[in-house]
Amino acid sequence: MRLPPFYPVPFVLPLTDDIQFGYNTSDDIPASKVLKDGYGQCNTKSTLLMALLRAVGIPNRIHGFTIDKALQKGAITGIWYRLSPQNILHSWVEVYIENEWYFLEGVIIDKTYLNALQEQNPECKTTFCGYGIYTDKFENPEMEWNFSHTFIQEKGIHQDFGVFDNPDTFYSKHQQKMGILKNILFKKYIRHLMNNNVNTIRNKQY
Known part of the structure; x- marks a missing residue:
């Protein structure tokens, strides 16, 4: 029997918007700390997302990559951008639904932030790189899950590390x-500047 179209959207959509886009202290913090932040x-x-999905019995895994730092330009600026690594650690969650693996990268950016960037760049309809985004569908990126992959940064992928059963295994390697x-x-310093830049964009009125 086919699952209803909202499954597992009750977990994906709140995570997209209620947990806003921003920079935590490190990549390997526990799910509880992300929720608290x-x-x-x-x-x-x-x-x-993996913790939420596993809590309700939905099989999932993490897929690791690196992405080009160009997609972070704007969120990080000046000397800090020049000093940042060229390739940045990246991952997305893959869920197993009805004998298919679906990629859920679209949860990274909250819609309020995306809408602010779209309003700031009304002339851009296709390829957009910067501020935490790298997509060729900027006007209407693939962020809604409906038995489909979702993406928002995938155009910046540089190296593919493959899939891992859990984040701990990924970050140990x-x-x-x-x-x-x-x-x-x-x-202590740079991520706060980046979060201030992101929040300024998110809260700006056009």
């Missing part, structure tokens, strides 16, 4: 290569 990026939102000093700067 109330915001997340590709890797941390993936951890939370792959970490963001920033070095001790850059890692401390990111946690």
Whole structure:
């Protein structure tokens, strides 16, 4: 019997919008910390989504990649952008529904933030790269799950690490290569600048 079209959307849509796009202290924080923060990026939102889906018995896995830092330009600016790694650790969740694996990358960006960027760039209908987004369907990106893949950053993928059963296994093999000093700067300073940039865009009225 075919599942109703909202399954498992009750978990995907609130995660997309109620957990806004933003930068946590690190990629490998637990799902409970992401929930407490109330915001997340590709890797941390993936951890939370996996926990929610597994809590209701929906099989899932994490798919790891790197993405080009160009898609972060605007969220991170100036010297901090120049000092950031060229390739950034990235992941999305894949869910197993009716004998098919579906990719749920579209949960990364909340709609309020996306709508603000669309209003700020009304001339752009296709390829958009920056501010945490890299898609060739900027006017109408594939973010709604309806027995289909969802994407918002996939055009920036550089290296494919394959699939993993859980985030712990993924992060035991792959970490963001920033070095001790850059890692401390990111946690204590840079990510707050990035979140301020994101929130300024999200809250701007046009």
